[in-house]
Every structure is written in structure tokens, then in C-alpha cells.
Amino acid sequence: MPSLALRPLPRALRPAALGLLPLLLLTACGSGAATGDGTRAEAAAPAAAATTLTIDTSPEQNRVRAEKAADIAAKVPEAVRTRGELVVGITGDGIPPLSFLADDDSTVIGVEADVAQLVADVLGLKLRLDRTSWENLFLSVKSGKDDVGFSNITVTEERKDIYDFATYRVDQLAWEVAADGKITKIAQPPDIAGLKVAVGAGTNQEKILLDWDERNKKAGLAPIEVQYYQRPADYYLALKSGRIDAYFGPNPTSAYHAAVSGDTRIVGTLSGAGESLQGLIAAMTQKGNGLAQPVSDALNTVIRNGKYAEVLKRWGLSNEAIPSSQVNPPGLPRQKK
Known part of the structure; x- marks a missing residue:
């Protein structure tokens, strides 16, 4: 993955926007992985009211420290x-x-x-x-x-x-939904039947998503409606407005966005390696x-x-x-x- 050379946002704007970069992540952590069949999907516990995470973006990080082990x-x-x-x-x-x-x-x-x-x-x-x-x-x-x-x-x-x-x-992928939405769990293909789902084009998660959709259709379930957007921020605007039901992307940025913004929550995760192997x-x-x-x-x-x-x-x-x-x-x- 090439260096992205993105400038940090002004601190006042970061709590709402720093999580809006999910499309930029996957190729760094192992692009071209085998797609999965959902057997390793793990559902997140149904979330209560969303809570926000306060992030210190100053250079004085006061990092967690550990003692030397001789x-x-x-x-x-x-x-x-x-x-x-x-x-x-x-x-x-x-x-x-x-x-x-x-x-x-x-x-x-x-x-x-x-x-x-x-x-x-x-x-x-x-x-x-x-x-x-x-x-x-x-x-x-x-x-x-x-x-x-x-x-x-x-x-x-x-x-x-x-x-x-x-x-x-x-190495996790995540299902992200609106914090006030009705979806509480996505763990297997039937859970996404009939939903409007956004995903990054050409990514490993797109391959997994389309595989799940094919399995659903063969089982006689409703197909999903896949939506693609040009900018990462558009995914979150679509979630907030209800134009999509879920976004399927890399877990770190989705989890961070959910925790910092409070607008979304994670309702399931899946290994970035797909199939039965946990990346x-x-x-x-x-x-x-x-x-x-x-x-x-x-x-x-x-x-x-x-x-x-x-x-x-x-x-x-x-x-x-x-x-x-x-x-x-x-x-x-x-x-x-």
C-alpha cells in the first residue's frame, strides 16, 4: 500500500471525522486474501446506547508504559x-x-x-x-x-x-450500522438478506459480501442491494440518512469511527482472511x-x-x-x- 500522506484534521474537527477513512486500509493488511464462507463470523453483542470515545491528538501522548523485564x-x-x-x-x-x-x-x-x-x-x-x-x-x-x-x-x-x-x-472486518437502527447482529449470510449494504469496490470485503449474497440467492433468500460511494465520508452520511442499512469494511477504522462519533455501532465482525482462518x-x-x-x-x-x-x-x-x-x-x- 502506498503512503497516503494525509494531513491530520484540526483538532476541533477530529472527533466527528477522523474515522472516515475505511477504504484506505485493507490493502495494507494483506490484499488478495481468500474470500470467506462466513464460518468465522463473530457477532458483536447487541449494543446499548452508543458511547463516544475521547481521543487525545496532542503530541504529548502520555502513553501507557510498562516495566522492563530483565x-x-x-x-x-x-x-x-x-x-x-x-x-x-x-x-x-x-x-x-x-x-x-x-x-x-x-x-x-x-x-x-x-x-x-x-x-x-x-x-x-x-x-x-x-x-x-x-x-x-x-x-x-x-x-x-x-x-x-x-x-x-x-x-x-x-x-x-x-x-x-x-x-x-x-485482522478483522466489521459490519457497521446506524446507532439508532434496528439491526443488532450480522453473523451469517441470512442476516444480510434484503439489506442495502455499502462496501469498497475491488476489496476483499466486497468479495466476501458478494459471496454471501450468492449463497443467499441460492437458498431462496432476498438479494442484497450493493452500493458504492466515491468518498469514505459518503458511507457514513448514507448510514446516518438511512440510504443504506450497513457498511462492511475494515474493523479498526469502523470501530474507531463508531467510538468517536457515536453515530454508528459494530454489530458483527469477520476475519479479514476469510474462510476458516483468523487473520x-x-x-x-x-x-x-x-x-x-x-x-x-x-x-x-x-x-x-x-x-x-x-x-x-x-x-x-x-x-x-x-x-x-x-x-x-x-x-x-x-x-x-
């Missing part, structure tokens, strides 16, 4: 320990709540930076964020310029040939350099002590939490040639 820090490769800092490749490309710029237009903030901070703390290292483009991120990690990449990177089998991974979030977001390191395991150990430390949960809650992504970090788990399948 036993884990000792496993860090000697070159990194000697340097005393963890160099983290991050895009900062304007996609809240993942990675975007603070009010000073230069400080990278978001859930990716916060998780990286926790890892650096446990490893006893100073965090240095190296802002780069999506394309250069992979080159920087492969060459060793960056120790690790934190940028919504999905584990794939192809990427595992070149990099090592330590997981820290699930996973991970920290990416150079293959075989010995850093992935201590990064994973650090993540498991903050998962156990609750710091990890604090960070996800801060950015409205509690529903992307994992129970434990894994090194090089099964990734999205290899693409057929």
Missing part, C-alpha cells in the same frame, strides 16, 4: 542491546486509530506507536519511531535499518519466507535475526499485566485483542499462480 531483555540480539534503542518502522500515514500525525503535524501517534512503546519498555530499550512509506517499510526491515515494523501488517505465508512475525492483534496482525522483524521471540515475549508480558488491554481500549480496538502473542503462526494462504 529476563526478556537479555534475549534481545546484542547489537540492539548495545545500541539501547528499538528502531520501529511505522508509516504514520493518516489512518486513525492505527498510525497518524498529532496536532503538531509531525509526531506519529496511534495504537501502533503505543504497542511499540510497550514492547520497547519491556525490552529495556528507548523507542525510536522511523516514519517511512509502506513500500520502504519492508525494505527497511529486511535490510536491518529498522529493527521491527509496526504498521498493521498481516501475517502471510509469502511474507514468512522473508520475515519473522510476532502477533499482537486480530493476524503482527510485528515484523528481519528473518532469523533473533528479535521476533523477545518481541513476542514482551507482548505476552503486557497482555498478562493488562497494559496491552489499556492501549487497545484507549483507541477503541478492544475487540481486536488476542489472548497471547505467537511467533510465525499460520498466515494468509499463498496466492495461486
Whole structure:
């Protein structure tokens, strides 16, 4: 995915608008994944009245911090320990709540930076964020310029040939509806029969949506009406006005928008990998350099002590939490040639 170079909105406008970027996300986290049959769909609990999330967009983030774990820090490769800092490749490309710029237009903030901070703390290292483009991120990690990449990177089998991974979030798609609407759950194809659904053209979620529609039609259920819009903000205007019943898009931006605006809510999620495999977001390191395991150990430390949960809650992504970090788990399948 190319760097998007989006400028942050004025702080006064952010609570209502920062979540309006869902179309820009999917290719970054593993485009071309196999489409799903809905077997991994997970319905969100029916929501009560929507609550809004207050986001600090100042450069003084007061991040959640963690204590050094000496036993884990000792496993860090000697070159990194000697340097005393963890160099983290991050895009900062304007996609809240993942990675975007603070009010000073230069400080990278978001859930990716916060998780990286926790890892650096446990490893006893100073965090240095190296802002780069999506394309250069992979080159920087492969060459060793960056120790690790934190940028919504999905584990794939192809990427595992070149990099090592330590997981820290699930890769989710989300069903987003109006906060005051009647829809309370979308977990399987029959739940969308007859609905007006918006989706990004050419995305993995579009493939899943059309597959669900075909299954419904074969079962004699009402077809859906698919709608496409040119701008992300249009999806939310359509939801608010009732012109569509649901929007199907990447969970981070949808969850963030729902939490910040209060205008919408999430009524179901589905693995971004589709089929029966749960896609996973991970920290990416150079293959075989010995850093992935201590990064994973650090993540498991903050998962156990609750710091990890604090960070996800801060950015409205509690529903992307994992129970434990894994090194090089099964990734999205290899693409057929």
C-alpha cells in the first residue's frame, strides 16, 4: 500500500471525522486474501446506547508504559542491546486509530506507536519511531535499518519466507450500522438478506459480501442491494440518512469511527482472511535475526499485566485483542499462480 500522506484534521474537527477513512486500509493488511464462507463470523453483542470515545491528538501522548523485564531483555540480539534503542518502522500515514500525525503535524501517534512503546519498555530499550512509506517499510526491515515494523501488517505465508512475525492483534472486518437502527447482529449470510449494504469496490470485503449474497440467492433468500460511494465520508452520511442499512469494511477504522462519533455501532465482525482462518496482525522483524521471540515475549508480558488491554481500549480496538502473542503462526494462504 502506498503512503497516503494525509494531513491530520484540526483538532476541533477530529472527533466527528477522523474515522472516515475505511477504504484506505485493507490493502495494507494483506490484499488478495481468500474470500470467506462466513464460518468465522463473530457477532458483536447487541449494543446499548452508543458511547463516544475521547481521543487525545496532542503530541504529548502520555502513553501507557510498562516495566522492563530483565529476563526478556537479555534475549534481545546484542547489537540492539548495545545500541539501547528499538528502531520501529511505522508509516504514520493518516489512518486513525492505527498510525497518524498529532496536532503538531509531525509526531506519529496511534495504537501502533503505543504497542511499540510497550514492547520497547519491556525490552529495556528507548523507542525510536522511523516514519517511512509502506513500500520502504519492508525494505527497511529486511535490510536491518529498522529493527521491527509496526504498521498493521498481516501475517502471510509469502511474507514468512522473508520475515519473522510476532502477533499482537486480530485482522478483522466489521459490519457497521446506524446507532439508532434496528439491526443488532450480522453473523451469517441470512442476516444480510434484503439489506442495502455499502462496501469498497475491488476489496476483499466486497468479495466476501458478494459471496454471501450468492449463497443467499441460492437458498431462496432476498438479494442484497450493493452500493458504492466515491468518498469514505459518503458511507457514513448514507448510514446516518438511512440510504443504506450497513457498511462492511475494515474493523479498526469502523470501530474507531463508531467510538468517536457515536453515530454508528459494530454489530458483527469477520476475519479479514476469510474462510476458516483468523487473520493476524503482527510485528515484523528481519528473518532469523533473533528479535521476533523477545518481541513476542514482551507482548505476552503486557497482555498478562493488562497494559496491552489499556492501549487497545484507549483507541477503541478492544475487540481486536488476542489472548497471547505467537511467533510465525499460520498466515494468509499463498496466492495461486
